[in-house]
Amino acid sequence: MNISKFFERFGLCKSDIEKILDFALSKGGEFSELFLEHRICKSIIMEEGIIKESSENIIYGAGVRVFSGDSIGYGYTNDLSMESLKKVALTSASISKNSSGLKIKQLSPLKISKSLYSVSNPFHKEKILNKFEFVKRVYNSAKNYDSRIKNVRIYLEDEIQYVLIANSEGLIVSDERPLVKIICISVAEKNGRRDYGYFGGGGRVGIEYFKDKYTPEKIGEQASQEAILLLDAREPPAGEMPVILAPGHSGVMIHEAVGHLLEADFNRKKTSIFWDKMGQKVASSQVTVYDDPTIPNFRGSLNVDDEGTIPKKTLLIENGILKGLLQDRLSSKIMKMPLTGHGRRQNYKFIPIPRMTNTYVEKGEYSPEEIIKSVKKGFYALKYQGGQVEDSGKFTFSVSLGYLIEDGKLTAPVKQATLIGTNIDILNKIEMVGCDVEFGMQTGTCGKNGQSVPVTDGCPTIKISRMTVGGRK
Amino acid sequence: MKNSKENLITLAEYLVEFGRKKGADEIEVSILQENEFNVHIRMKEIESLVEAHSKKLQIRIIKDKKIAVSTSEDFSQEILENLISTTLERAKISNPDDFIGLPEKQELKVDLDSLNIYDSKILELSPEEKINFAVQIERIALMDKRISNSHGVTFGTKEIERILVNSKGFEGQYSETVFSISIGLQAEKKGEKVDGFWYCAKRHFGELDKPEEIAREAVRRTVRQLGARKVKTQNVPIILEPIITAELLSFLFTCVSGISIYRKSSFLVDKLGEKIANDSINVIDNGLMRGKLGTRPFDNEGMLTRKTYAIKRGILENYLCNSYSARKLNLKSTGNCTGRGVGPNNFYLVPGKKSQEEIIKSVDKGLLVTRTIGHGFNPVTGDISRGAFGLWIEKGEIAYPVSEITISGNLGRILKDISIIGNDIDFRSHYAGPTIKIEEMTVGGI
Numbered sequence: 001m002n003i004s005k006f007f008e009r010f011g012l013c014k015s016d017i018e019k020i021l022d023f024a025l026s027k028g029g030e031f032s033e034l035f036l037e038h039r040i041c042k043s044i045i046m047e048e049g050i051i052k053e054s055s056e057n058i059i060y061g062a063g064v065r066v067f068s069g070d071s072i073g074y075g076y077t078n079d080l081s082m083e084s085l086k087k088v089a090l091t092s093a094s095i096s097k098n099s100s101g102l103k104i105k106q107l108s109p110l111k112i113s114k115s116l117y118s119v120s121n122p123f124h125k126e127k128i129l130n131k132f133e134f135v136k137r138v139y140n141s142a143k144n145y146d147s148r149i150k151n152v153r154i155y156l157e158d159e160i161q162y163v164l165i166a167n168s169e170g171l172i173v174s175d176e177r178p179l180v181k182i183i184c185i186s187v188a189e190k191n192g193r194r195d196y197g198y199f200g201g202g203g204r205v206g207i208e209y210f211k212d213k214y215t216p217e218k219i220g221e222q223a224s225q226e227a228i229l230l231l232d233a234r235e236p237p238a239g240e241m242p243v244i245l246a247p248g249h250s251g252v253m254i255h256e257a258v259g260h261l262l263e264a265d266f267n268r269k270k271t272s273i274f275w276d277k278m279g280q281k282v283a284s285s286q287v288t289v290y291d292d293p294t295i296p297n298f299r300g301s302l303n304v305d306d307e308g309t310i311p312k313k314t315l316l317i318e319n320g321i322l323k324g325l326l327q328d329r330l331s332s333k334i335m336k337m338p339l340t341g342h343g344r345r346q347n348y349k350f351i352p353i354p355r356m357t358n359t360y361v362e363k364g365e366y367s368p369e370e371i372i373k374s375v376k377k378g379f380y381a382l383k384y385q386g387g388q389v390e391d392s393g394k395f396t397f398s399v400s401l402g403y404l405i406e407d408g409k410l411t412a413p414v415k416q417a418t419l420i421g422t423n424i425d426i427l428n429k430i431e432m433v434g435c436d437v438e439f440g441m442q443t444g445t446c447g448k449n450g451q452s453v454p455v456t457d458g459c460p461t462i463k464i465s466r467m468t469v470g471g472r473k
Numbered sequence: 474m475k476n477s478k479e480n481l482i483t484l485a486e487y488l489v490e491f492g493r494k495k496g497a498d499e500i501e502v503s504i505l506q507e508n509e510f511n512v513h514i515r516m517k518e519i520e521s522l523v524e525a526h527s528k529k530l531q532i533r534i535i536k537d538k539k540i541a542v543s544t545s546e547d548f549s550q551e552i553l554e555n556l557i558s559t560t561l562e563r564a565k566i567s568n569p570d571d572f573i574g575l576p577e578k579q580e581l582k583v584d585l586d587s588l589n590i591y592d593s594k595i596l597e598l599s600p601e602e603k604i605n606f607a608v609q610i611e612r613i614a615l616m617d618k619r620i621s622n623s624h625g626v627t628f629g630t631k632e633i634e635r636i637l638v639n640s641k642g643f644e645g646q647y648s649e650t651v652f653s654i655s656i657g658l659q660a661e662k663k664g665e666k667v668d669g670f671w672y673c674a675k676r677h678f679g680e681l682d683k684p685e686e687i688a689r690e691a692v693r694r695t696v697r698q699l700g701a702r703k704v705k706t707q708n709v710p711i712i713l714e715p716i717i718t719a720e721l722l723s724f725l726f727t728c729v730s731g732i733s734i735y736r737k738s739s740f741l742v743d744k745l746g747e748k749i750a751n752d753s754i755n756v757i758d759n760g761l762m763r764g765k766l767g768t769r770p771f772d773n774e775g776m777l778t779r780k781t782y783a784i785k786r787g788i789l790e791n792y793l794c795n796s797y798s799a800r801k802l803n804l805k806s807t808g809n810c811t812g813r814g815v816g817p818n819n820f821y822l823v824p825g826k827k828s829q830e831e832i833i834k835s836v837d838k839g840l841l842v843t844r845t846i847g848h849g850f851n852p853v854t855g856d857i858s859r860g861a862f863g864l865w866i867e868k869g870e871i872a873y874p875v876s877e878i879t880i881s882g883n884l885g886r887i888l889k890d891i892s893i894i895g896n897d898i899d900f901r902s903h904y905a906g907p908t909i910k911i912e913e914m915t916v917g918g919i
Contacts, residue, residue, distance in 0.1 A: 047736070050568035050569075050570055051567050051568045052540075052568075052570065053540055053541070053567075053813070054541050054542070054563050055541070055542035055543060055544070056542075056544075056556070056559070056560070057543065057544040057545075058545040058546060058547055058552070058556070059546055060545070061527065069518075070518060070520070071519045071520060071521065072520065072521040072522070073521075073522050074521060074522065074523040074524075074525075075523065075524050076523075076525040076527065077525065077527065078528055078529075078546040078547065078548065079548075088525070091524050091525075092524075095522055128566065132566075132567075150737050151736050151738065153736065187736065187737055187738055187853060189737065193854075194737065194740070194742075194853045194854065195851070195854055196738065196851070236858070236881075238706045238881065238917040239706040239917060239918070239919065240918075240919045269515065269624070270622055271622050271624055271666075271668075273666060349525065349527065351523070385848045385849060386847075386848040387848070388848070388860070389846075390668045390846065391624070391659065391666070392659070392665075392666035392667055393666070394876060395860075396846050396847035396859070396860030396879070397847065398848045398858065398859075400851070415851075415854070415856065416849060416851050416857075416858050416881075417849075417858055418849045418859055418860055418879040418881070418917070420847075420860040420917075421877065422877060468877060468879065468917055468918060469879075470849075470858050470859075470860070470878070470879020470880070470881050470915075470917035471858070471881055471915070471917060472881045472882070
């Protein structure tokens with residue numbers, strides 16, 4: 001990545017950036033940072049047999065952050081003239097009221113040795129007519145899957161994000177992040193009963209990604225297959241029972257039950273149930289959890305985080321023992337712990353905060369078959385709409401498709417159930433961890449403090465001895 | 474840098490003209506300019522303070538009944554002219570759709586001042602005053618010994634200017650303000666933590682609840698969850714607090730949105746004119762209510778907002794539409810265009826006469842839902858399944874808090890099962906409703 005190209009993109013040179021960082025420190029702050037972003041997002045919507053809409057969105061702006069003690073001053077603008085940036089820097093600087101004249105260090109570029117998102121055919125460079133064709137293939141596959149499919153909608157979004165990050169400690173680094181996501185939603189109808197299925201794929205990938213496992217045809221087919229299956233799905237059972245989580249999509253469980261509460265900000269504030277449990281046993285000894293921003297081409301992966309830190313694969317729980325936190329710059333400074341490269345922001349309008357990237361449960365020793373066989377009567381959770389957690393550890397996730405387990409076999413499909421529990425309790429009730437780690441759909445977005453960022457999660461087949469399933473009686 | 478309103482209107486007019494000259498059949502330019510202030514206080518210290526100005530421009534171009542859209546935050550003339558050309562090219566190669574088109578021009582009749590959605594106090598309020606307001610709320614809340622920790626208090630203000638110009642001759646602009654405050658607390662007893670939240674958002678600074686009121690309510694909502702029990706799985710009457718009724722209305726909105734209807738993604742498809750709810754149910758969308766958060770003179774494509782019954786005496790009266798979904802369904806737009814879809818103005822359930830206390834008294838055994846978490850709602854079927862927190866009711870009295878439960882039901886059924894509507898409607902977002910009683914839902918527990 002050639003940093004001078006980034007200077008050109010934002011119409012600023014190195015000495016301009018140094019000046020802005022200096023202005024930001026002029027009122028006594030201890031640290032200043034400039035985040036420049038140019039992002040081009042393109043989207044296509046297909047429905048009712050036609051391309052309904054295409055759009056191109058240009059996101060362009062700068063954010064200036066200043067630390068003064070544990071307080072942050074922040075400002076942003078779309079106007080990247082020096083006059084405007086100086087004003088933003090001085091506004092952010094006013095978080096500090098002293099006037100100690102800390103000077104910035106000279107900027108020296110941080111090199112990224114190998115990009116995690118190198119692709120052979122970048123999506124954002126593809127001709128729009130080819131993208132239309134691509135979307136139509138997904139559409140046709142979904143529509144022609146079954147005569148009961150009444151409506152199909154396809155969303156294709158691709159973006160290229162250019163960021164340049166510089167700070168008063170002398171860091172300057174750039175990154176160029178591609179991201180693609182395709183989603184197919186199929187609505188099926190039979191005898192006046194309707195339901196919908198959903199499937200998708202993507203990541204920081206090129207066109208080649210869609211040639212193999214996730215062909216356009218496969219994506220359409222999977223969505224329609226789910227919609228048809230749900231037409232005959234039953235109401236979920238209600239009450240406490242053994243629950244088996246399917247590999248892949250069920251990663252949302254670990255995202256909600258573990259990941260969020262190990263984000264450093266909730267721990268330094270002592271609101272997370274985990275804050276005083278470092279080194280203690282918080283889960284069954286079969287449970288090991290990582291957050292790994294370095295998996296090539298994954299949706300949550302980052303060459304550098306949004307504060308310019310090179311991220312590390314981070315161990316969160318090892319054999320049930322709490323081992324680590326996801327850090328950003330502010331929390332790591334206050335907690336005096338090393339950076340892990342998990343400082344992320346939705347865009348230049350937001351202050352970075354600790355976030356997950358690609359979170360997963362490490363494989364265990366059981367085969368999925370023997371796990372299912374071990375349950376006489378229970379619930380198997382396969383596809384999800386999402387989840388939510390509270391700092392107190394209470395979490396829920398919504399299952400859009402599951403199965404009943406009867407006598408060690410998956411039997412009737414089940415729709416719309418909610419699973420609810422308290423994290424440490426549920427983590428200790430994990431009885432069996434499978435050997436079949438998979439990741440979810442590479443379409444996930446995580447929300448926190450009003451900021452959305454792309455993430456993935458994964459897990460093997462997991463058995464929870466008892467959990468509350470919310471269904472109807 | 475902030476641009477004057479006049480400059481931005483001139484820019485929008487110029488771009489519409491430029492697009493027409495380039496060959497667009499129809500073109501619409503909308504501009505949003507925003508000043509944001511946000512301070513987050515935690516444990517009496519400023520955690521973060523944000524002050525910023527930003528703007529965004531959106532272009533919609535139609536050529537031979539084909540549409541393309543673009544947005545830009547870069548306002549340089551060269552970039553914008555180029556964007557119009559590329560958007561036009563994109564429209565040309567898209568697919569024709571007979572239902573596409575900008576709405577016919579409507580003359581603005583409503584007097585902006587009468588809508589009362591702008592408070593000039595926003596220009597006078599100093600950062601110190603805003604910081605103090607937030608600090609005060611947290612200080613009062615933390616005085617309560619049962620509160621063990623704070624998620625912090627956020628005070629935010631927004632001043633937004635909207636401009637819309639299109640090739641049909643529509644030209645409109647308005648300014649609006651929002652003042653908002655939110656607080657999160659944690660209480661702890663014998664190692665059990667409970668979280669509680671409260672918020673208030675208004676068009677006018679003077680309408681915000683007083684700091685003591687916000688703090689007191691946040692504390693009450695947090696500590697009442699201490700000592701929560703689990704309950705057995707059972708079917709019981711359910712009472713929803715006003716903010717939970719508002720959540721239910723947001724689900725209902727999705728199901729009456731013209732877009733969900735033409736996509737057949739709602740359980741209310743083909744039900745216009747049918748009885749879908751109790752006689753006592755009246756649900757209205759109204760963009761013209763004085764000073765409310767969902768109030769605006771015109772929608773995002775220049776249709777005048779109005780008062781529309783979605784449900785009147787239990788009958789499904791209208792789907793809520795933008796001009797596209799209206800044409801698809803052979804209906805009229807109801808002034809609900811937001812972004813590129815359909816959204817609520819002020820969407821609310823008309824209140825009844827009973828107080829919350831009276832409603833609780835009517836329940837022998839049941840649940841008062843105070844908070845929900847999770848995402849379990851399927852508009853296609855109307856099925857609802859969510860994690861919930863609440864207070865268990867026995868013999869008409871609050872008995873004890875409950876947590877780790879789920880509530881499940883179906884919106885179609887719920888609309889018929891609402892047996893009592895309270896008088897305590899509370900407008901805190903675009904959705905509002907009073908306390909309601911639903912005759913039966915499933916509570917999932919142990």
